[in-house]
Amino acid sequence: MKEEHPDRRDEEDVSQSAVDRLNPHQRLLYDTVISHWEESLNLDSYGYDAPRHRQLLLQVDGRGGTGKSYTLKVISAAIRRLSIAHGLQHSVLEKAASTGVAAYTIGGQTIHSLLRLPVTKAGHLPELTIGEATNIRRRLQHLEYLILDEKSMIGVRLFNYIDRRMRQIFENDLYFGGRNMILLGDFHQLPPVLQQPLFRDVGSLRDPRDKAGRMAYEQFTKSIELTTIVRQSGDDQAGFRDALDGLRNNCPTRAHRETLCVRVQINLPLDDVVRIYPTNGMVKDHNTSYLERLDKVFSVRCTPF
Secondary structure (H helix, E strand, O other): OOOOOHHHHHHOOOOHHHHHOOOHHHHHHHHHHHHHHHHHHOOOOOOOOOOOOOOOEEEEEEOOOOOHHHHHHHHHHHHHHHHHHOOOOOOOEEEEEOOHHHHHHOOOEEHHHHHOOOOOOOOOOOOOOHHHHHHHHHHOOOOOEEEEEOHHHOEHHHHHHHHHHHHHHHOOOOHHHHOEEEEEEOOOOOOOOOOOEOOOOHHHOOOHHHHHHHHHHOOOOEEEEEOOOOOOOOHHHHHHHHHHHHHHOOOOOHHHHHHHHOOOOOOOOHHHOOOOOOOHHHHHHHHHHHHHHOOOOOOOOOOOO
Protein backbone atom coordinates (compact mmCIF):
# COMPACT_ATOMS: atom_id res chain seq x y z
CA MET A 1 0.00 0.00 0.00
CA LYS A 2 1.47 3.35 -1.03
CA GLU A 3 1.97 5.76 1.84
CA GLU A 4 0.33 9.13 1.37
CA HIS A 5 2.61 12.14 1.60
CA PRO A 6 2.01 14.21 4.77
CA ASP A 7 1.35 17.35 2.73
CA ARG A 8 -1.60 15.68 1.00
CA ARG A 9 -3.15 14.76 4.36
CA ASP A 10 -2.45 18.22 5.76
CA GLU A 11 -4.34 19.86 2.89
CA GLU A 12 -7.56 18.49 4.36
CA ASP A 13 -6.89 20.37 7.60
CA VAL A 14 -6.30 23.79 6.00
CA SER A 15 -9.12 26.05 7.19
CA GLN A 16 -10.38 29.50 6.26
CA SER A 17 -8.30 30.91 9.12
CA ALA A 18 -5.17 29.84 7.21
CA VAL A 19 -6.38 31.90 4.26
CA ASP A 20 -7.00 34.89 6.51
CA ARG A 21 -3.44 34.68 7.85
CA LEU A 22 -1.85 35.00 4.41
CA ASN A 23 0.15 38.19 3.91
CA PRO A 24 -0.89 40.57 1.07
CA HIS A 25 1.33 39.02 -1.62
CA GLN A 26 0.41 35.48 -0.60
CA ARG A 27 -3.25 36.49 -0.64
CA LEU A 28 -2.86 37.99 -4.12
CA LEU A 29 -1.47 34.66 -5.32
CA TYR A 30 -4.28 32.76 -3.60
CA ASP A 31 -7.02 35.04 -5.00
CA THR A 32 -5.55 34.89 -8.53
CA VAL A 33 -5.67 31.11 -8.69
CA ILE A 34 -8.89 30.53 -6.76
CA SER A 35 -10.85 33.20 -8.66
CA HIS A 36 -9.67 31.58 -11.89
CA TRP A 37 -10.93 28.17 -10.73
CA GLU A 38 -14.23 29.65 -9.50
CA GLU A 39 -14.71 31.27 -12.90
CA SER A 40 -14.08 27.92 -14.56
CA LEU A 41 -16.54 26.11 -12.29
CA ASN A 42 -19.24 28.70 -12.82
CA LEU A 43 -19.25 28.46 -16.61
CA ASP A 44 -22.73 27.47 -17.70
CA SER A 45 -21.29 25.04 -20.22
CA TYR A 46 -18.71 23.56 -17.84
CA GLY A 47 -17.54 20.17 -18.89
CA TYR A 48 -14.50 18.58 -20.39
CA ASP A 49 -16.03 18.55 -23.87
CA ALA A 50 -16.96 22.25 -23.71
CA PRO A 51 -14.76 25.12 -24.92
CA ARG A 52 -12.07 25.71 -22.32
CA HIS A 53 -11.88 28.81 -20.16
CA ARG A 54 -9.05 31.33 -20.36
CA GLN A 55 -5.70 29.72 -19.72
CA LEU A 56 -3.72 30.78 -16.66
CA LEU A 57 0.04 30.84 -17.14
CA LEU A 58 1.34 32.27 -13.88
CA GLN A 59 4.90 32.80 -12.69
CA VAL A 60 5.58 33.07 -8.95
CA ASP A 61 8.89 34.42 -7.66
CA GLY A 62 10.09 34.41 -4.08
CA ARG A 63 13.32 33.87 -2.19
CA GLY A 64 13.57 31.09 0.36
CA GLY A 65 11.40 31.64 3.41
CA THR A 66 8.65 33.69 1.77
CA GLY A 67 6.06 30.94 2.21
CA LYS A 68 5.77 29.66 -1.36
CA SER A 69 5.21 26.04 -0.31
CA TYR A 70 2.77 27.00 2.45
CA THR A 71 0.70 29.19 0.13
CA LEU A 72 0.71 26.35 -2.38
CA LYS A 73 -0.72 24.04 0.28
CA VAL A 74 -3.50 26.52 1.10
CA ILE A 75 -4.34 26.92 -2.61
CA SER A 76 -4.38 23.15 -3.17
CA ALA A 77 -6.77 22.65 -0.26
CA ALA A 78 -9.10 25.39 -1.50
CA ILE A 79 -9.20 23.97 -5.01
CA ARG A 80 -10.03 20.55 -3.59
CA ARG A 81 -12.87 21.96 -1.45
CA LEU A 82 -14.31 23.94 -4.36
CA SER A 83 -14.14 20.94 -6.65
CA ILE A 84 -15.95 18.68 -4.17
CA ALA A 85 -18.59 21.36 -3.61
CA HIS A 86 -19.29 21.28 -7.36
CA GLY A 87 -19.51 17.50 -7.46
CA LEU A 88 -16.01 16.85 -8.78
CA GLN A 89 -14.47 14.02 -6.78
CA HIS A 90 -11.33 13.67 -8.87
CA SER A 91 -8.16 15.73 -8.46
CA VAL A 92 -7.73 18.60 -10.89
CA LEU A 93 -4.30 19.69 -9.64
CA GLU A 94 -0.88 18.06 -9.85
CA LYS A 95 2.40 19.23 -8.30
CA ALA A 96 5.80 18.38 -9.72
CA ALA A 97 9.45 19.40 -9.67
CA SER A 98 12.59 18.49 -11.57
CA THR A 99 14.16 16.55 -8.66
CA GLY A 100 12.83 13.92 -6.28
CA VAL A 101 13.70 15.87 -3.13
CA ALA A 102 11.94 19.02 -4.36
CA ALA A 103 8.93 17.00 -5.49
CA TYR A 104 8.62 15.21 -2.15
CA THR A 105 8.79 18.52 -0.29
CA ILE A 106 5.60 19.75 -1.98
CA GLY A 107 3.83 16.38 -1.95
CA GLY A 108 4.20 15.85 -5.70
CA GLN A 109 6.33 13.81 -8.07
CA THR A 110 9.09 14.47 -10.54
CA ILE A 111 8.03 16.04 -13.80
CA HIS A 112 9.86 13.23 -15.62
CA SER A 113 7.71 10.61 -13.91
CA LEU A 114 4.49 12.56 -14.31
CA LEU A 115 4.89 13.15 -18.05
CA ARG A 116 7.16 10.24 -18.98
CA LEU A 117 10.07 12.45 -19.96
CA PRO A 118 13.61 11.14 -20.54
CA VAL A 119 16.01 11.51 -17.61
CA THR A 120 19.11 10.87 -19.71
CA LYS A 121 20.96 13.32 -21.94
CA ALA A 122 18.98 12.08 -24.94
CA GLY A 123 18.98 14.50 -27.81
CA HIS A 124 15.31 14.02 -28.58
CA LEU A 125 11.95 13.50 -26.90
CA PRO A 126 10.86 9.89 -27.43
CA GLU A 127 7.30 9.49 -28.65
CA LEU A 128 4.91 7.68 -26.36
CA THR A 129 3.67 4.30 -27.48
CA ILE A 130 -0.07 3.93 -27.98
CA GLY A 131 -0.33 2.11 -24.67
CA GLU A 132 1.73 4.70 -22.80
CA ALA A 133 -0.25 7.58 -24.28
CA THR A 134 -3.53 5.89 -23.36
CA ASN A 135 -2.45 5.26 -19.77
CA ILE A 136 -1.11 8.74 -19.11
CA ARG A 137 -4.09 10.36 -20.83
CA ARG A 138 -6.43 8.38 -18.59
CA ARG A 139 -4.43 9.27 -15.47
CA LEU A 140 -4.36 13.00 -16.26
CA GLN A 141 -7.72 13.35 -17.97
CA HIS A 142 -9.07 15.66 -15.24
CA LEU A 143 -5.95 17.79 -14.87
CA GLU A 144 -6.63 21.53 -14.83
CA TYR A 145 -3.62 22.93 -12.96
CA LEU A 146 0.00 21.82 -13.03
CA ILE A 147 2.30 23.44 -10.47
CA LEU A 148 6.02 23.24 -11.24
CA ASP A 149 8.28 24.04 -8.29
CA GLU A 150 11.99 24.96 -8.27
CA LYS A 151 11.82 26.63 -11.67
CA SER A 152 15.49 27.65 -11.50
CA MET A 153 16.44 24.00 -12.13
CA ILE A 154 14.20 23.68 -15.20
CA GLY A 155 16.12 24.37 -18.41
CA VAL A 156 14.71 25.58 -21.72
CA ARG A 157 15.12 22.13 -23.31
CA LEU A 158 13.16 20.43 -20.52
CA PHE A 159 10.51 23.16 -20.70
CA ASN A 160 10.10 22.49 -24.40
CA TYR A 161 9.68 18.78 -23.66
CA ILE A 162 7.04 19.55 -21.01
CA ASP A 163 5.13 21.71 -23.47
CA ARG A 164 5.30 19.17 -26.29
CA ARG A 165 4.37 16.24 -24.08
CA MET A 166 1.31 18.02 -22.68
CA ARG A 167 0.14 18.94 -26.18
CA GLN A 168 0.41 15.27 -27.10
CA ILE A 169 -1.34 14.01 -23.97
CA PHE A 170 -4.29 16.38 -24.18
CA GLU A 171 -4.43 16.42 -27.99
CA ASN A 172 -4.47 20.20 -27.92
CA ASP A 173 -1.97 22.36 -29.81
CA LEU A 174 -2.16 25.27 -27.37
CA TYR A 175 0.84 25.79 -25.13
CA PHE A 176 0.94 23.02 -22.51
CA GLY A 177 -2.10 21.41 -24.04
CA GLY A 178 -4.29 24.30 -22.90
CA ARG A 179 -3.81 23.44 -19.22
CA ASN A 180 -3.14 26.01 -16.52
CA MET A 181 0.45 26.27 -15.32
CA ILE A 182 1.94 27.79 -12.17
CA LEU A 183 5.71 28.14 -12.31
CA LEU A 184 7.21 28.57 -8.85
CA GLY A 185 10.69 29.27 -7.53
CA ASP A 186 13.67 31.59 -7.31
CA PHE A 187 16.13 32.09 -10.17
CA HIS A 188 18.87 32.94 -7.65
CA GLN A 189 18.93 29.30 -6.58
CA LEU A 190 20.40 26.22 -8.29
CA PRO A 191 20.56 26.40 -12.12
CA PRO A 192 19.59 23.57 -14.49
CA VAL A 193 22.13 20.84 -15.21
CA LEU A 194 23.65 20.92 -18.71
CA GLN A 195 20.88 23.21 -19.97
CA GLN A 196 20.32 26.92 -20.39
CA PRO A 197 18.04 28.59 -17.81
CA LEU A 198 14.57 29.77 -18.69
CA PHE A 199 15.57 33.43 -18.52
CA ARG A 200 18.33 33.07 -21.16
CA ASP A 201 17.83 35.50 -24.05
CA VAL A 202 16.37 33.69 -27.04
CA GLY A 203 18.94 35.30 -29.32
CA SER A 204 21.75 33.43 -27.57
CA LEU A 205 20.10 30.02 -28.08
CA ARG A 206 21.01 28.01 -31.15
CA ASP A 207 19.10 24.75 -30.82
CA PRO A 208 15.47 25.01 -32.08
CA ARG A 209 14.29 22.99 -29.08
CA ASP A 210 15.86 25.49 -26.70
CA LYS A 211 14.33 28.39 -28.61
CA ALA A 212 10.92 26.69 -28.43
CA GLY A 213 11.31 26.21 -24.69
CA ARG A 214 12.16 29.87 -24.27
CA MET A 215 9.12 30.84 -26.35
CA ALA A 216 6.93 28.69 -24.12
CA TYR A 217 8.35 30.48 -21.08
CA GLU A 218 7.56 33.87 -22.63
CA GLN A 219 3.86 32.95 -22.54
CA PHE A 220 3.93 33.46 -18.76
CA THR A 221 2.93 37.11 -18.86
CA LYS A 222 1.39 37.20 -15.37
CA SER A 223 3.81 37.30 -12.45
CA ILE A 224 3.54 37.58 -8.67
CA GLU A 225 6.49 38.03 -6.31
CA LEU A 226 6.40 37.03 -2.66
CA THR A 227 8.68 39.43 -0.79
CA THR A 228 7.95 39.04 2.92
CA ILE A 229 10.19 36.62 4.79
CA VAL A 230 8.04 34.52 7.11
CA ARG A 231 10.38 31.65 7.97
CA GLN A 232 13.15 33.75 9.58
CA SER A 233 10.93 36.53 10.89
CA GLY A 234 11.57 38.83 13.85
CA ASP A 235 14.28 41.32 14.74
CA ASP A 236 16.41 38.61 16.34
CA GLN A 237 16.69 36.92 12.92
CA ALA A 238 17.73 40.05 11.02
CA GLY A 239 21.41 39.06 10.88
CA PHE A 240 20.58 35.58 9.63
CA ARG A 241 18.25 36.97 6.95
CA ASP A 242 20.98 39.36 5.84
CA ALA A 243 23.50 36.48 5.63
CA LEU A 244 21.11 34.41 3.51
CA ASP A 245 20.56 37.37 1.19
CA GLY A 246 24.33 37.74 0.88
CA LEU A 247 24.60 34.15 -0.32
CA ARG A 248 21.59 34.50 -2.60
CA ASN A 249 22.97 37.60 -4.30
CA ASN A 250 26.52 36.20 -4.50
CA CYS A 251 27.95 38.93 -2.27
CA PRO A 252 28.67 37.26 1.08
CA THR A 253 30.80 39.12 3.62
CA ARG A 254 33.01 37.95 6.47
CA ALA A 255 30.24 38.93 8.87
CA HIS A 256 27.82 36.73 6.94
CA ARG A 257 30.24 33.80 7.17
CA GLU A 258 30.64 34.24 10.92
CA THR A 259 26.87 34.37 11.37
CA LEU A 260 26.39 31.14 9.44
CA CYS A 261 29.30 29.36 11.15
CA VAL A 262 27.82 29.77 14.63
CA ARG A 263 24.67 28.02 13.41
CA VAL A 264 26.50 24.84 12.44
CA GLN A 265 25.30 22.09 14.77
CA ILE A 266 27.89 19.44 13.90
CA ASN A 267 31.50 19.80 12.82
CA LEU A 268 32.27 16.72 10.76
CA PRO A 269 35.87 15.63 10.14
CA LEU A 270 36.66 16.25 6.50
CA ASP A 271 37.79 12.65 6.03
CA ASP A 272 34.34 11.35 6.97
CA VAL A 273 32.12 13.58 4.85
CA VAL A 274 30.40 12.43 1.66
CA ARG A 275 32.11 13.95 -1.35
CA ILE A 276 30.41 14.71 -4.64
CA TYR A 277 32.53 15.03 -7.77
CA PRO A 278 31.48 16.07 -11.29
CA THR A 279 33.35 13.25 -13.10
CA ASN A 280 33.98 9.54 -12.63
CA GLY A 281 37.70 10.18 -13.00
CA MET A 282 37.77 12.47 -9.97
CA VAL A 283 35.80 9.89 -7.99
CA LYS A 284 38.33 7.19 -8.91
CA ASP A 285 41.27 9.43 -7.97
CA HIS A 286 39.75 10.19 -4.55
CA ASN A 287 38.94 6.57 -3.83
CA THR A 288 42.43 5.47 -4.82
CA SER A 289 44.04 8.14 -2.65
CA TYR A 290 41.85 7.21 0.32
CA LEU A 291 42.60 3.49 0.02
CA GLU A 292 46.34 4.16 -0.19
CA ARG A 293 46.19 6.05 3.11
CA LEU A 294 44.49 3.18 4.93
CA ASP A 295 46.87 1.20 7.10
CA LYS A 296 44.99 -2.03 6.54
CA VAL A 297 45.23 -5.18 4.50
CA PHE A 298 42.06 -6.46 2.92
CA SER A 299 41.58 -10.15 2.10
CA VAL A 300 38.96 -11.16 -0.40
CA ARG A 301 38.03 -14.82 -0.70
CA CYS A 302 36.68 -15.81 -4.07
CA THR A 303 34.50 -18.85 -4.57
CA PRO A 304 34.94 -20.57 -7.95
CA PHE A 305 31.81 -21.14 -10.01
